[in-house]
Amino acid sequence: MARKIGSRYTAHQILGRGSAGTVWLGEGPDGPVAVKLLREDLASDENLVERFVQERSALLCLDHPSVVGVRDLVVDGNDLALVMQLVRGTDLRTRLEHDRRIAPQPAAAIAADVAEALAAAHAAGIVHRDVKPENVLLDALAPAGPGGAPPALLTDFGVAKLIDSPRTTRATSIIGTPDYLAPEIVEGLPPRASVDIYALATVLYELLAGFTPFGGGHPGAVLRRHVTESVAPLPGIPDELWLLIHQCLAKAPASRLRAEEVAARLRELLPDLEGLPQLDIDEQPEEPYEPYEYGGSGAPQETHGSGGRTSTGDHVRTAAGHDGRAASTAGGHGTGVHGRSGRAAVPLVHSGAGPDSNRDTHTSMRVPGADELAGGAHGTARAPRAVGEPRAGSARNRASAAAERRRRLKLGAGAAVIAAVAGVGGWFAASGGDGETTQPAPAVEQPHEP
Numbered sequence: 376m377a378r379k380i381g382s383r384y385t386a387h388q389i390l391g392r393g394s395a396g397t398v399w400l401g402e403g404p405d406g407p408v409a410v411k412l413l414r415e416d417l418a419s420d421e422n423l424v425e426r427f428v429q430e431r432s433a434l435l436c437l438d439h440p441s442v443v444g445v446r447d448l449v450v451d452g453n454d455l456a457l458v459m460q461l462v463r464g465t466d467l468r469t470r471l472e473h474d475r476r477i478a479p480q481p482a483a484a485i486a487a488d489v490a491e492a493l494a495a496a497h498a499a500g501i502v503h504r505d506v507k508p509e510n511v512l513l514d515a516l517a518p519a520g521p522g523g524a525p526p527a528l529l530t531d532f533g534v535a536k537l538i539d540s541p542r543t544t545r546a547t548s549i550i551g552t553p554d555y556l557a558p559e560i561v562e563g564l565p566p567r568a569s570v571d572i573y574a575l576a577t578v579l580y581e582l583l584a585g586f587t588p589f590g591g592g593h594p595g596a597v598l599r600r601h602v603t604e605s606v607a608p609l610p611g612i613p614d615e616l617w618l619l620i621h622q623c624l625a626k627a628p629a630s631r632l633r634a635e636e637v638a639a640r641l642r643e644l645l646p647d648l649e650g651l652p653q654l655d656i657d658e659q660p661e662e663p664y665e666p667y668e669y670g671g672s673g674a675p676q677e678t679h680g681s682g683g684r685t686s687t688g689d690h691v692r693t694a695a696g697h698d699g700r701a702a703s704t705a706g707g708h709g710t711g712v713h714g715r716s717g718r719a720a721v722p723l724v725h726s727g728a729g730p731d732s733n734r735d736t737h738t739s740m741r742v743p744g745a746d747e748l749a750g751g752a753h754g755t756a757r758a759p760r761a762v763g764e765p766r767a768g769s770a771r772n773r774a775s776a777a778a779e780r781r782r783r784l785k786l787g788a789g790a791a792v793i794a795a796v797a798g799v800g801g802w803f804a805a806s807g808g809d810g811e812t813t814q815p816a817p818a819v820e821q822p823h824e825p
């Protein structure tokens with residue numbers, strides 16, 4: 376079934392659904408495009424429409440081979456749509472779910488592409504704010520790069536900021552996906568370019584390890600770990616690569632590298648990584664998730680996207696309880712590489728399904744107090760956890776990851792068809808990709824120093 380979007384575009388077939396709306400395969404005056412049609416509740420928000428128009432030039436200005444280009448913004452009656460470059464392939468989350476881990480050279484090549492996209496964005500004064508595998512699309516039609524990695528393109532620039540109404544961007548709420556949130560965001564500081572570097576290092580770690588450095592368990596526990604825990608080197612990882620990841624995961628934003636430095640260093644490392652196999656990492660059995668609450672305050676936790684409906688003012692509360700086992704050893708050493716399998720991003724809260732989405736990705740909650748982060752009188756950290764000791768909560772992640780995989784298989788049909796029709800080859804076909812993509816939401820900011 377085809378539908379008109381504005382006067383210039385026709386949407387033919389659904390490629391996928393995200394928290395902000397539905398992405399269609401469309402046709403425009405210059406050929407095929409991807410059209411992200413925002414959710415009705417977002418499209419009917421007058422303030423949002425105004426900002427949408429205001430941000431138009433910022434969104435349209437980013438022109439880089441590793442950025443999914445925004446071609447047009449359409450405001451037409453009830454339709455609010457973002458017309459994008461069509462990427463024929465899959466997204467990095469799907470790739471990772473299929474392969475579990477990615478060998479160092481292709482992982483570094485993908486990260487280098489994303490770093491270059493970020494360098495271009497940061498130079499233009501744009502902070503992405505939601506770098507994660509769902510927002511990296513892999514172009515299956517372009518020639519493969521080092522280690523057979525397909526070229527990677529970063530997408531969803533600007534969407535988070537757009538759907539993020541002013542009242543939800545106050546300093547007391549956190550916007551983003553917990554596993555990838557830099558500690559300064561958890562502490563309530565405004566997001567600068569360095570948050571993207573932290574998220575990129577988290578993604579690179581995840582590509583190599585199969586799980587994120589601070590993921591697992593309740594989202595609140597994940598946030599706390601960003602602030603209080605540090606990571607141990609992954610077994611078998613080349614020193615230089617680890618050094619880079621470690622530097623970019625620095626708690627102090629100023630200690631992280633800039634995007635162009637990350638890109639340059641990764642490119643330099645690529646020849647040395649050639650032929651290295653995936654890291655051999657054991658994952659311990661997961662433990663059941665226990666409900667958790669920050670200091671029992673029960674502060675409302677708002678959600679974005681996925682039907683989070685912040686724009687309509689609905690709130691979602693999490694269950695009360697405690698994560699008594701999540702360790703918090705400030706400045707202490709690593710969580711190790713075991714006891715973790717939270718590969719997929721953990722939503723901060725589970726939101727009601729919106730009209731266009733059945734995913735939880737782009738969410739927000741209040742900033743935890745210092746006492747809560749430190750595990751003080753009202754805090755939640757109880758006992759230090761030794762390296763290798765499992766972290767609470769990952770069974771729930773495994774279940775939700777499996778549910779998400781099932782959902783993607785269903786939703787992925789559209790993208791899979793495109794991939795098949797286009798004769799998807801190279802790295803994607805060779806490793807049997809499923810042909811589905813996924814994305815969340817980011818933000819346009821004024822120029823920031825990384």
Ligand SMILES: Nc1ncnc2c1ncn2[C@@H]1O[C@H](COP(=O)(O)OP(=O)(O)OP(=O)(O)O)[C@@H](O)[C@H]1O
Binds near residue numbers: 394443512680737
């Ligand atoms: N430019 C594009 N080209 C091809 N397919 C795309 C493009 N952008 C998005 N898609 C497809 O649409 C799906 C949904 O994308 P969208 O950005 O709306 O959501 P998401 O990132 O999966 O989730 P969320 O927005 O909740 O984080 C993706 O999984 C992908 O399959």
